Amino acid sequence: MGKRQREVDAVAYEYRRYPFVPPPGLFASEERHPVIVVGAGPVGLAAALDLAGHGIPSVVLDDNDLVSVGSRAICWSKRTLEILDRLGVGTACVEKGVTWKIGRTYHRDTEVFSFDLLPEEGHKMPAFVNLQQYYVEEYLIAAAEASDLVDLRFKNRVTAAEPGNEHVRVSVETPDGSYWLDASFLVACDGARSPIRAMLGLEFEGLLFEERFLIADIEMAGDFPPERRFWFEPTFHFGQSALLHKQPDNIYRIDLQLGWDADPETENHLDRIRPRIEKVVGHGEFNIDWHSVYTFQCRRLERFVHGRVIFAGDSAHLVSPFGARGGNGGIQDVNALGWRLAAVVRGNAPLALLGHYDAERTYGADENILSSTRSTRFMSPTNGAERWFRDAVLALAERTEFARPMINSGRLSVPCVYPLEAPDAEILPTVSRPGAVAPDAPQGTGWLVDSLGGEVRLLALGEAGEGVGVPVLRPKFNDAIRSRYLGEAGEAWYLIRPDQVVAARWTAYDAAAIAHETARLWEG
Amino acid sequence: MTLTTMPNLNDRDEIYARIIETHQGLTDAESQALNARLVLILVNHIGDEAVVAEALALARGDSG
Numbered sequence: 001m002g003k004r005q006r007e008v009d010a011v012a013y014e015y016r017r018y019p020f021v022p023p024p025g026l027f028a029s030e031e032r033h034p035v036i037v038v039g040a041g042p043v044g045l046a047a048a049l050d051l052a053g054h055g056i057p058s059v060v061l062d063d064n065d066l067v068s069v070g071s072r073a074i075c076w077s078k079r080t081l082e083i084l085d086r087l088g089v090g091t092a093c094v095e096k097g098v099t100w101k102i103g104r105t106y107h108r109d110t111e112v113f114s115f116d117l118l119p120e121e122g123h124k125m126p127a128f129v130n131l132q133q134y135y136v137e138e139y140l141i142a143a144a145e146a147s148d149l150v151d152l153r154f155k156n157r158v159t160a161a162e163p164g165n166e167h168v169r170v171s172v173e174t175p176d177g178s179y180w181l182d183a184s185f186l187v188a189c190d191g192a193r194s195p196i197r198a199m200l201g202l203e204f205e206g207l208l209f210e211e212r213f214l215i216a217d218i219e220m221a222g223d224f225p226p227e228r229r230f231w232f233e234p235t236f237h238f239g240q241s242a243l244l245h246k247q248p249d250n251i252y253r254i255d256l257q258l259g260w261d262a263d264p265e266t267e268n269h270l271d272r273i274r275p276r277i278e279k280v281v282g283h284g285e286f287n288i289d290w291h292s293v294y295t296f297q298c299r300r301l302e303r304f305v306h307g308r309v310i311f312a313g314d315s316a317h318l319v320s321p322f323g324a325r326g327g328n329g330g331i332q333d334v335n336a337l338g339w340r341l342a343a344v345v346r347g348n349a350p351l352a353l354l355g356h357y358d359a360e361r362t363y364g365a366d367e368n369i370l371s372s373t374r375s376t377r378f379m380s381p382t383n384g385a386e387r388w389f390r391d392a393v394l395a396l397a398e399r400t401e402f403a404r405p406m407i408n409s410g411r412l413s414v415p416c417v418y419p420l421e422a423p424d425a426e427i428l429p430t431v432s433r434p435g436a437v438a439p440d441a442p443q444g445t446g447w448l449v450d451s452l453g454g455e456v457r458l459l460a461l462g463e464a465g466e467g468v469g470v471p472v473l474r475p476k477f478n479d480a481i482r483s484r485y486l487g488e489a490g491e492a493w494y495l496i497r498p499d500q501v502v503a504a505r506w507t508a509y510d511a512a513a514i515a516h517e518t519a520r521l522w523e524g
Numbered sequence: 525m526t527l528t529t530m531p532n533l534n535d536r537d538e539i540y541a542r543i544i545e546t547h548q549g550l551t552d553a554e555s556q557a558l559n560a561r562l563v564l565i566l567v568n569h570i571g572d573e574a575v576v577a578e579a580l581a582l583a584r585g586d587s588g
Contacts, residue, residue, distance in 0.1 A: 374537055377544070385547035385555040389540070400529045400582060406536050 007270055009287035012219050012249050013134050018065045018141065020155040025172070025179035032167060033059050034345045036183040038158050038196055040064075042073065042133060043313030043330035044189030045140035045152075049087040050338030052149035053454060054498075056345050059181065060150060061172060063157035067141070070290035071132035071217050073327030074245060074253055075228075077413040078118065079437060080331045081125040082500070086453045089139040090125070097129035098246050103228040105409050109235055112397040113404040117412055122480035123440045124447035128412070130226075130247045132217075133327070161186065161199045161309070168308050184345060186309045187337070189330070194315035200306060206299020207373065209320065211380040212262040214293050216254050216273055217247070220286035224252065230409035232379075232394055236279040241379050241409070243322070244280070251289060254280055255321070257379060264293040296320045298369045298376070304333075305358040312337060317365035319372035322379065322410035329368050332415060333361050339454075339498035343522055352524020364416045371411045378408035422504040423513060429487040434504050438496050441480035448475055453500045456518060462491030464509040470495070470518055497521060527578035 024030055035051060037044045040062035048058045076084070076093060084090045105113040118127035144150040159178070160171040168186040172179055188196035197204065224246055231242045240257040247253060256276060258267060266272060273291055278284045300317035304310060313330030337357045343349035381387040396403035418435035431439050438459070440449040451473055452459075458470040461481070465472040475481050486492055495503040495517050504517040533539055547555045567576050 371537075374541055384552050385550065385559075386544050388555075389543060393540075395585075396582075399585070402529050402531045402533075405531050406540060408537065408540075411537065 008289060008291070009270070010219065010289065012251060012287075012289055013132065015066055015069075015134075018154045020065060020175055021153070022176045023153050023156065023172075023174065023179065025181055026174065026177055029179075030181060033057070033181065033183040035059070035185045035187060035341065036061060036168070036170060036181060037187045037189055038062075038170075039188070039190035039313075039315070040137070040141070040144075040152060040154070041068065041189060041191060041313070042136050042140060042327055043334060044187070045137065045144055046083070046087055046331055046334045047187050047189055047312060047338065048150045048152070049140065049143055049147065050083075050334050051342055052144075052147045053087065054338055054342030055149070056342045057149040057151065058187075059183070060144065060152045061156040061158055061170075061181075062152075062154055065154040067137040068133040070292065071134065071247060071251065071253065073133040073136075073324075074130050074247055075324035075328075075412070076129045076131060076136070077324060077328045078123065078125045078127050079413070079415045080328045081129060082437075082440070082449050083331050083335050084136075084140075085125065085449070087140070088143045089136070092139045093131055093136060094126065094129055096135055096248055097131035098226045098248055099126040099129050100226040100228065100246070101127035102225075103230070103409075103412070105407050106229070106231045106234065107394045107397060107407075108231075108233055110398060112394070113407045115405075122442050124449050125440070128228075128324070130245055130253075132247055132251065135248075158190075158195060158199075161196055163200065163307050163309050165307070184308065185341060187341070188309060188311045188315045189313050190315050192314040192318055194311070196309065197301070197311065197315055200309060202301055202306070204299050204301060204318075206297060206318070206369065208297045208299075209295055209376055209380070210260040211376070212258040212260060212264060212267070212293060212295055214254075214256045214258055214267060214273065214276065214291065215321075216256075216277060216291040217251050217289040218254060218277060218281070218286040219249070219251050219289050220281065221250060222252070222281070228412075232407070232409070236282075237276070242280060243409070252281075256280070258293070260380070262293070268293040296376075298373045300362065300365045300369060302362075303358055304361055305354045310337065310341070310354065310357070312361075316361070317369065319368050320376045322375045323368070323372050324410070324413045325368040325372055328413040329364060332364060333357075335499045336360050336364075349522040350524040353522060355524060360418045363418065367416045368413070375408050375410045418501065420503070423506055423517065425489065425492070425505060425507040427487060427489050427507060428492055428505055429484055432485055432494065432502055432505070434502050436502055438494065438500050438502050439484040441475065441484055442478060443476050448481075449500070451475075452496055453498065455498050456503075456521065457496045458514060459485070459494040459496055461485055462493060462509060464511075465493060468511050468514045468518070470514065527575050527582065529582070 035058040037060045101117045157173045162169040229244045243255040245253040297318045304316045312333035319325045381390040393406045420435040422434040494505045
């Protein structure tokens with residue numbers, strides 16, 4: 001962060017500084033590392049842990065020695081929780097976080113639309129958990145420090161990057177001096193203002209929205225339900241929009257639209273913020289824990305892979321916060337990258353394999369940007385036809401059913417379905433088609449998701465399966481397995497990638513085809 | 525046949541975005557004229573006077 005501390009009433013989270021340990025590079029030059037990760041936010045830490053899960057060591061460099069100042073990313077999706085669970089912190093996040101799945105949308109003071117993000121049973125992870133980013137980072141740091149394969153270095157700031165054909169060299173500044181570090185790959189997870197992106201002189205293309213929003217965390221004793229609540233033109237905040245989320249420790253997140261002409265300097269002071277929030281919650285019994293006035297951008301790098309420098313998370317793409325697609329998109333980047341980068345580092349796959357990471361995650365970023373742009377425009381329509389239609393939807397929603405789901409206060413993060421060209425059988429359920437994340441299902445006292453991930457699996461729902469050289473997983477049959485993996489079919493075989501994405505599926509066992517599709521996973 | 529008022533679109537966000545996009549760059553007067561043409565085109569496509577009458581009443585706010 002590195003910014004001046006803003007005035008607040010109190011901070012609920014007890015920050016502690018992580019120790020700076022003088023790195024070996026200050027005393028003697030270090031051997032070339034397989035991977036340097038720049039940035040110890042949720043994305044960088046997850047990247048290092050995912051690589052560690054694949055047996056690849058990495059050095060994580062961070063310019064700071066604190067977890068996130070302010071709650072920042074708070075809504076963690078089911079998919080993210082599944083990935084974090086594989087990295088060892090899923091349970092901690094769910095236990096500490098506020099689980100929710102219902103979103104309610106109001107126009108003025110009337111509820112006009114509600115949605116349930118996980119209407120069916122039979123999943124280990126809930127639809128969403130609200131948890132302050134500093135907790136997620138704290139848990140990830142603990143997991144990283146417990147891993148022999150993650151070398152986490154606080155107060156190590158990258159000041160220069162020299163990308164080469166075979167390696168990347170970076171200059172690192174520490175409180176005890178500077179040193180050079182050399183690695184086969186650099187994963188840049190250094191955030192929205194990515195210094196690495198700037199050092200490489202890369203364009204960051206897209207839209208800047210002029211609408212200004214106030215974001216604040218308040219601490220108060222209250223009994224608001226664990227639901228997402230969004231208001232268009234509420235009486236407590238005339239003509240604008242408002243969003244309320246519950247977090248643990250009696251913290252509530254409030255987003256208030258301020259209009260394009262609001263002055264950020266004037267608005268970002270407690271004496272301006274406090275009365276606005278009093279109107280939202282109806283009283284003044286709260287502490288302001290964190291606040292910021294922001295505009296947002298929807299933009300991305302044209303490519304996420306630049307030779308041996310790979311971008312993931314906010315350094316690669318930015319979206320508006322409505323839809324929870326920033327942090328969740330970043331964790332999904334990591335998930336698409338780790339297994340591939342590990343194979344390339346080991347020499348088991350060509351460098352070109354990383355091209356699939358680029359293709360899949362630029363596709364995912366585009367979907368997130370499109371969704372987030374549409375939500376933003378619905379919230380702050382331009383004058384003329386855009387506003388007429390927006391207002392027409394809100395007016396009609398109060399008296400007719402069809403207009404309600406047209407109300408767009410954010411379409412919440414779901415994993416995209418990658419456009420794979422792969423063997424498929426149309427009789428099988430759509431939910432588990434190639435490119436989709438293999439859906440979870442109960443397995444006795446455990447879960448299918450726990451036995452997937454990390455390496456390639458053949459999920460066999462039929463007699464045959466062994467002999468292809470792919471570990472076979474035979475799930476226990478139950479209603480969830482039948483409805484999510486068989487549908488009308490009698491038997492099926494699913495090839496599932498290390499990132500739990502369905503690679504291909506068949507209704508008739510074909511060892512040669514399975515072997516062929518497995519080999520294709522490692523091709524450039 | 526009566527007016528369908530239940531959700532009836534597969535990708536409503538996409539259709540909505542297309543409507544807005546069609547108005548891109550038009551003045552308010554041009555947008556109003558476009559909307560009028562669009563209503564006439566859709567009414568002709570529906571082809572059922574009773575349904576159109578229901579839709580007109582719903583839009584005007586006299587029912588529901």
